[in-house]
Amino acid sequence: MTNTVQLHDRTFAIHISDDAINKAVREVAAAINRDLEGTNPLFVGVLNGAFMFLGDLLKHVHIPCEVSFVKVASYEGTSSTGQVKQLVGLGENIKDRTVVIVEDIVDTGNTIEHLVESLKTQRPASIHICTLLFKPNAYTRNIPIEYAALRVPNDFLVGYGLDYDGLGRNLKHIYKITE
Numbered sequence: 485m486t487n488t489v490q491l492h493d494r495t496f497a498i499h500i501s502d503d504a505i506n507k508a509v510r511e512v513a514a515a516i517n518r519d520l521e522g523t524n525p526l527f528v529g530v531l532n533g534a535f536m537f538l539g540d541l542l543k544h545v546h547i548p549c550e551v552s553f554v555k556v557a558s559y560e561g562t563s564s565t566g567q568v569k570q571l572v573g574l575g576e577n578i579k580d581r582t583v584v585i586v587e588d589i590v591d592t593g594n595t596i597e598h599l600v601e602s603l604k605t606q607r608p609a610s611i612h613i614c615t616l617l618f619k620p621n622a623y624t625r626n627i628p629i630e631y632a633a634l635r636v637p638n639d640f641l642v643g644y645g646l647d648y649d650g651l652g653r654n655l656k657h658i659y660k661i662t663e
């Protein structure tokens with residue numbers, strides 16, 4: 485088996501194996517089962533990147549819960565544009581609900597801040613953040629990242645839902661861009 489993959493013009497090398505990802509996902513699910521029991525949380529997956537994480541996460545969430553999605557975009561190529569576009573909004577009424585936003589990755593925090601501000605206007609009981617990957621050294625906001633499955637350095641990553649200009653979302657490992 486090869487440890488690298490070519491996507492468009494760049495080469496990526498395995499950074500986090502599927503075994504390590506699955507273990508981290510199960511640990512986050514266990515924390516959510518423990519903390520949010522009895523609240524019937526609404527998981528709000530952020531498309532496109534969070535689709536694989538949310539699917540795997542929910543297989544290990546055993547408390548009653550509901551699922552929905554929003555769609556936003558802020559990245560072009562390998563860097564953030566700083567602007568968050570909401571492409572599909574939330575259909576559900578979240579007044580007095582416990583909401584868990586599920587992200588693929590929190591980088592600067594721009595996207596998550598935008599989402600939290602927008603959902604808060606509907607007066608949910610609480611909003612929790614759950615992300616597969618968290619880049620603490622890039623994070624510039626104050627919203628607590630309560631559930632982060634894996635902490636990663638400031639490298640550009642693909643796989644397990646994350647893309648490089650559309651490619652790589654289907655990879656089961658997480659890959660890091662090479663020089």
Ligand code: 5GP
Pocket residue numbers: 533558559564587588589590591592593594595596639640641642646647648
């Ligand atoms: P933020 O708004 O926190 O700066 O960026 C969040 C969004 O940028 C994520 O939801 C994700 O779509 C994208 N992003 C941030 N870092 C990476 C990365 O390393 N790889 C990929 N593929 N997307 C990233």
Ligand code: MG
Pocket residue numbers: 530531532533534587588589
């Ligand atoms: Mg995203």
